[in-house]
Amino acid sequence: DTAVSQTPKYLVTQMGNDKSIKCEQNLGHDTMYWYKQDSKKFLKIMFSYNNKELIINETVPNRFSPKSPDKAHLNLHINSLELGDSAVYFCASSQVLYSGNTIYFGEGSWLTVV
Amino acid sequence: DQQVKQNSPSLSVQEGRISILNCDYTNSMFDYFLWYKKYPAEGPTFLISISSIKDKNEDGRFTVFLNKSAKHLSLHIVPSQPGDSAVYFCAASAKGNDMRFGAGTRLTVKP
Numbered sequence: 579d580t581a582v583s584q585t586p587k588y589l590v591t592q593m594g595n596d597k598s599i600k601c602e603q604n605l606g607h608d609t610m611y612w613y614k615q616d617s618k619k620f621l622k623i624m625f626s627y628n629n630k631e632l633i634i635n636e637t638v639p640n641r642f643s644p645k646s647p648d649k650a651h652l653n654l655h656i657n658s659l660e661l662g663d664s665a666v667y668f669c670a671s672s673q674v675l676y677s678g679n680t681i682y683f684g685e686g687s688w689l690t691v692v
Numbered sequence: 693d694q695q696v697k698q699n700s701p702s703l704s705v706q707e708g709r710i711s712i713l714n715c716d717y718t719n720s721m722f723d724y725f726l727w728y729k730k731y732p733a734e735g736p737t738f739l740i741s742i743s744s745i746k747d748k749n750e751d752g753r754f755t756v757f758l759n760k761s762a763k764h765l766s767l768h769i770v771p772s773q774p775g776d777s778a779v780y781f782c783a784a785s786a787k788g789n790d791m792r793f794g795a796g797t798r799l800t801v802k803p
Contacts, residue, residue: 683735
């Protein structure tokens with residue numbers, strides 16, 4: 579009964595490939611996010627969706643495209659992968675957008691681009 | 693622009709002693725602060741939070757202190773236990789805006 583689940587957990591792929599990471603939450607939350615933990619260990623927001631609509635889109639290359647088929651899912655597609663995309667990607671959800679509520683994170687997806 | 697900073701990448705304490713993790717922020721608009729705990733190969737999990745109208749919030753062994761004038765908050769764990777060994781992330785948000793995280797502090801509690 580995992581609250582926020584993301585797949586795959588580990589992904590090793592070659593430069594130039596296109597890959598997707600899937601995320602699902604069963605908490606009934608309205609808002610979902612993608613975070614990237616970079617090499618310096620900072621957790622940085624990439625995207626935020628509220629009721630399937632894009633709310634926050636930080637400065638992320640166009641190669642990254644989130645897709646939210648419904649409120650419970652937010653998938654991350656990455657085209658033309660580059661070495662610098664290697665990171666841990668965390669999906670998360672919250673009841674509302676940041677208004678003092680806590681965020682529930684998935685376990686992370688370790689992406690390695692070789 | 694790292695608006696939330698955890699200047700100590702690691703901290704080691706003896707079991708039973710106090711652990712103090714520090715966090716500084718630069719954005720005076722932040723009004724909600726949280727601490728997350730992260731074990732290896734897992735996502736961060738919420739630990740404790742504090743609103744800017746308070747200067748202290750306690751939950752069992754965990755206490756968060758907020759000093760708004762210094763733009764500083766700290767997490768105290770008393771007494772520290774080996775199971776507390778993890779990475780602790782400080783986070784802050786301003787109403788209606790996204791949350792900013794620090795880089796984390798790795799706490800090791802030695803038996």
